[in-house]
Amino acid sequence: MRSRAQASEHAETVSRRLRLLSAELNGIRPPVEPLALDEPHTHLRELRPAGGEGASGADPAEAEPATTLPPSAESRAVAETLPPKVPVGGRHAARRGSSWLDLSPFCGSVSLTPTTLAVIAVVVAVGLGITAWWVVRDDPGVPVVAPTAGPALATPVTTAGATAPGSGVPSTDVVVDVTGKVRRPGIVVLPPGSRVVDAIKAAGGPRRGADLTGLNRARPVQDGEQIVVGVPAPPGVAASSVPSVPSSPGSTGDLVSLNTATTTELETLPGVGPVTAAAIVDWREANGGFASVDQLLEVDGIGEKTLAQLAPHVTL
Structure with a gap:
């Protein structure tokens, strides 16, 4: 264990060596004084005994630190050129110095904080939503055409040769x-003022070898008449005369309807027996009726000669 005197001598020796070392260093390079803004705990202090340099019995731990050396003029000039040191908290505080958004163009004019930027973003989003809704609302879309109501009463369809109900105008x-030896025998519709020749043309014209003697082709036709072409008319009846309305089927001089006559009525025709009459009825039921007198040629047992005999006596 050292005595207090030995400890005091040891402290003086250490202090003296430190002063000598400092003097040698000052001779090698110019002295660098601590900056005025440096923190006090970084300053180099000189330890001295509490009772003076030669005091005995002083404890080195209880020695009084020496006064801090004042900064030189050169260090003060360097300190004035440096920016002020702002204390920051935390060891990572220096990394937070740079902002996530460079707002240097707005420095001094507008102060944009994160809260302000969030408010601006919300306002822009709301504006875009309102604009989109406005555009969609103004879009007319596909126009829906309302169905037009049909006529309350349909116009009655009148057949050719019939008069409209209540009009009184034919x-x-x-x-x-047109029947007989024509290419397309049957019903033809002609304009007013037409003649027999027009009716024959509308039926396809006469067949080759048809005898038109005794047929007045210049006569005006009348509504509802029958024109027989190339077939000799029965005695006392003109070839193209207008037939009279039959009083009863099967009577003398009356025409027999191919589409409504029974087998008994058909047997009254010249050259038609029970077999031929039954064949006519069978063909009529199988084909839905006769469209022209010339279709009798399709019935079994009827040829050109029989057709020439039947044509003046039958109708549709």
């Missing part, structure tokens, strides 16, 4: 039945 068309 139809302007003329309907005639």
Whole structure:
């Protein structure tokens, strides 16, 4: 164990060596004084005994530190050129110095904080939503056409040769039945003022070898008449005369309807027996009726000669 005197001598020796070392260092390089802004705990202090340099019995731990050396003029000039040191908290505080957004263009004019930027973003989003809703609302879309109500009463369809109910005005068309040796025998519709020759042309024209003697092709046709072409008319009846309305089927001089006559009525026709009459009825039921007198040629047992005999006596 050292005595207090030995400890005091040891402290003086250490202090003296430190002063000598400092003097040697000052001779090698210019002295660098601590900056005025340096923290006090970084200053180099000189330890001295509490009772003076030669005091005995002083404890080195209880020695009084020496007064801090004042800064030189050169260190003060260097300190004035440096920016002020702002204390920051935390060891990572220096990393927070740079902002996530460079707002240098707005420095001094607008102060944009994160809260302000959030408010601006919300306002822009709301504005875009309102604009989109406005555009969608103004879009007319596909126009829906309302169904038009149909006529309350349909116009009655009148057949050719018939008069409209309540009008009292006859139809302007003329309907005639062209039979005999023509290419397309049947019902033809002609304009008013048409003649027999027009009816024959409408039926396809006469067949080759058809005898038109005794047929007045210049005569005006009348509505509802029957024109027989190339077939000799029965005695006392003109070839193209207008037939009278039959009083009863099967009577003398009356025409027999191919579409409504029974087998008994058909047997009254010249050249038609029970077998031929039954064949006519069977063909009529199988084909839905006769469209022209010339279709009798399709019935079994009827040829050109029989057709020439039947044509003046039958109708549709």
